Amino acid sequence: MRATAIGIDIGGTGIKGGLVDVLSGELIGERIRVATPEGGEPEDIARVVKEVIEQLDAPADVPVGICFPSSIRHGVTMLAANISQRWIGFEAEKFFEKELGRNIHFVNDADAAGYAEVIYGAAKDQKGLVIMTTLGTGIGAAMIYDGVLIPNAELGHLEIDGFDAEKRASGVVREREGLSYPEWAKRLQRYYSHVEMLFSPELFIVGGGVSKSHEKFLPLLELRTPIVPAKLFNKAGIMGAARLAFDLE
Secondary structure: OOOEEEEEEEOOOEEEEEEEEOOOOEEEEEEEEEEOOOOOOHHHHHHHHHHHHHHHOOOOOOOEEEEEOOOEEOOEEOOOOOOOHHHOOEOHHHHHHHHHOOOEEEEEHHHHHHHHHHHHOOOOOOOOEEEEEEEOOOEEEEEEEOOEEEOOOOHHHOEEOOEEOHHHHOHHHHHHHOOOHHHHHHHHHHHHHHHHHHHOOOEEEEEOHHHHHHHHOHHHOOOOOOEEEOOOHHHHHHHHHHHHHHHHO
């Protein structure tokens, strides 16, 4: 029997899911993507997640990991980004277990992606502290030490030069302000230098859609810490959520 788990990645625009071989880090069958219901209410999202899981046709005892754009404490979603404000302080894990009739593990989306990169991707076999950042609408972050996830590291909200870091250096800011890659790299330099000073990691990993263009900005950064692009791209959330659900089962 394969060691399998389901990974679900809930985003503001799309909900993605797949059945994962958690030993190899490969999808079993196709990845499924469905649009996130308008308004992002918990009941509507649970209904879509249930439909995705049914399409995956996995046994009822297969663990399910769900990654979500929020810090999460004991299964409770603490924040809400591009979805209903009802998610703030919402007992998401209990609610989804009731709605889906399965054991569920909720995890922050950046945490899931970072964990996947450590297990299967750019940081495989890396010792010490790894910090993954996702440069998108904001700056998501994950911290993993010797393969152990340190959850809910909201490093995109560090105050630097009087600004919330992600309001100066996220991928969306680059697009909105029309910054060239060298101009953006100066802001990233300030951000990563500050994080490096605070935590002295062994490795930085950069994810998010812009990481596909990593050769345009990563070589411009001058850091003591190696900094590399993520390898798993849009599969990272699914892979990490599935593996965490399996490991914690």
